[in-house]
Amino acid sequence: GAVVSQHPSxxxxxxxxxxxxxxxxxxxxxxxxxxYRQFPKKSLMLMATSNEGSKATYEQGVEKDKFLxxxxxxxxxxxxxxxxxxxxxxxxxxxxxxxxxxxxPLHFGNGTRLTVx
Amino acid sequence: SQQGEEDPQALSIQEGENATMNCxxxxxxxxxxxxxxxxxxxxxxxILIRSNEREKHxxxxxxxxxxxxxxxxxLITASRAADTASYFCAxxxxxxxxxxxxxxxxxxxxxxx
Numbered sequence: 001g002a003v004v005s006q007h008p009s010x011x012x013x014x015x016x017x018x019x020x021x022x023x024x025x026x027x028x029x030x031x032x033x034x035x036y037r038q039f040p041k042k043s044l045m046l047m048a049t050s051n052e053g054s055k056a057t058y059e060q061g062v063e064k065d066k067f068l069x070x071x072x073x074x075x076x077x078x079x080x081x082x083x084x085x086x087x088x089x090x091x092x093x094x095x096x097x098x099x100x101x102x103x104x105p106l107h108f109g110n111g112t113r114l115t116v117x
Numbered sequence: 118s119q120q121g122e123e124d125p126q127a128l129s130i131q132e133g134e135n136a137t138m139n140c141x142x143x144x145x146x147x148x149x150x151x152x153x154x155x156x157x158x159x160x161x162x163x164i165l166i167r168s169n170e171r172e173k174h175x176x177x178x179x180x181x182x183x184x185x186x187x188x189x190x191x192l193i194t195a196s197r198a199a200d201t202a203s204y205f206c207a208x209x210x211x212x213x214x215x216x217x218x219x220x221x222x223x224x225x226x227x228x229x230x
Binding site: 004006034042043046091095106107108109111113 | 150157159161162165216217219220221222225
């Protein structure tokens, strides 16, 4: 089945530093990837839609300058949390949709636990 | 924006019993999907039901969809301790494009051995 790899699984960083999270589709091409944020015991909140070769589409209330998304190839999207603060600590999950596929399930990475100290 | 709601928020049952989780949504949909999440992990797709379908089965899973009531249910039969996880419904709304899903709040299922 389709596999999405997300790295790193855990990261601890100091306030003010930037953290990059990678999301790779291993055995299929993903024209679209989605980045979510999840608080403990809560649902997934869509942050942005990442489209290969174009700018990401951010959800209302998500700062695009703080959460930089790059989707440079059909198999890789990255989320960079810039100038991280403790309130950015959360569980970040990416998912990917295949090319030309509608009405199909998303494939999720295993998430990244970010802790900002 | 559409927001799915699930009930119950938490469900605790004994192994062998059936577990039923419900999901309600607000807009017209292309399909509704159910996902499972083990603690601290990503989501795993369980089953997808299209808007023109009323019921779907996959192994011990049974999903129903009532578009007139904008609701769906997930039934897990003969539950096992390994079914312990959070379960989320997600809707693919007609007003949006390209697999952009809206997730419900989830049900935390605990199956006691």
